[in-house]
């Protein structure tokens with residue numbers, strides 16, 4: 001069998017799609033960007049749907065992975081063996097209501113001048129030695145602890161993580177994140193106390209929660225708001241961090257007074273003094 | 289923001305030089321394909337007997353073509369969504385045709401009247417499976433005269 005060979009020039013480029021590369025890249029980048037924007041927007045909406053459905057064990061895992069970062073950001077050493085931690089725990093224990101009974105509440109006393117208190121997910125409550133020094137009564141401390149427990153009960157810390165929550169859940173599922181108590185850069189960017197802001201609504205809810213607990217504890221709300229009244233009006237030169245991360249304006253004090261009036265709660269009553277030496281390690285101020 | 293500017297500059301360099309090189313290469317490929325058109329290349333000859341010949345010899349043509357930043361960037365985006373990688377089609381097309389041409393030109397210089405049992409292989413030279421990719425295309429066949 002013989003066939004004649006007829007040379008034929010290649011005139012059609014069947015192996016190369018005749019789309020201009022820039023047009024192709026434009027469509028490709030467009031698709032990817034639009035998808036990412038859509039996913040980003042969906043995640044923002046999904047946070048509020050996902051947070052109430054997270055199990056306690058997941059919340060505790062998230063809290064544990066954030067704990068080293070939170071302690072770093074607070075600054076100062078953790079005073080784990082200080083007897084004041086036992087005192088704070090004994091203050092907080094009767095404040096734990098049914099909705100938080102399955103969450104282990106841990107108090108972390110941070111050795112820093114700045115008066116502050118905050119929580120992260122998983123039942124971690126931070127109190128600074130500065131806050132103890134600034135406090136004038138147990139009533140104030142109970143309200144502040146109650147307010148923080150309110151944030152825990154409403155899972156505000158999880159909500160404030162925003163889209164990072166999904167990053168955290170993903171890293172927990174993959175087993176990356178914290179190793180040997182070392183925090184990863186990923187988690188460092190996830191949690192930022194400096195720019196932590198709860199919404200006005202979240203603060204109002206936490207305030208009311210704190211007020212309810214205070215009333216349950218003492219039968220009245222006397223002296224409970226004194227910490228804020230001192231700092232909101234009379235000492236403009238010194239603004240404690242706590243007021244910054246939990247801005248408690250005159251409005252909020254008024255709102256709480258109104259809330260108490262609506263429920264026929266008295267805002268006057270006996271002051272419960274703080275234990276002697278609350279400003280010193282182990283309540284021991286020594287003899288100077 | 290600084291990173292974005294760097295990426296845009298790299299994209300511009302990649303696109304500018306890459307598409308210029310590609311146009312020049314295609315121009316050369318078309319001219320040389322025309323010039324070597326008279327010698328047929330065939331895939332048969334492995335299990336069939338070769339056409340009558342006085343002499344046969346093996347000819348190998350191989351070429352390495354590098355991707356550019358623009359093509360790699362487009363590939364990275366494409367990897368997210370899947371589908372045809374248009375920017376690499378021309379890269380592989382150029383590689384195949386260049387390898388065939390090199391094999392053919394060497395065979396013609398030797399005096400081949402046709403090439404039988406022609407095969408093409410491709411492999412990629414990449415840095416640990418990541419980043420910029422170069423491809424190697426090798427074409428080989430039996431020259432007959």
Ligand SMILES: [Zn+2]
Nearest residue numbers: 198203206246
């Ligand atoms: Zn608050």
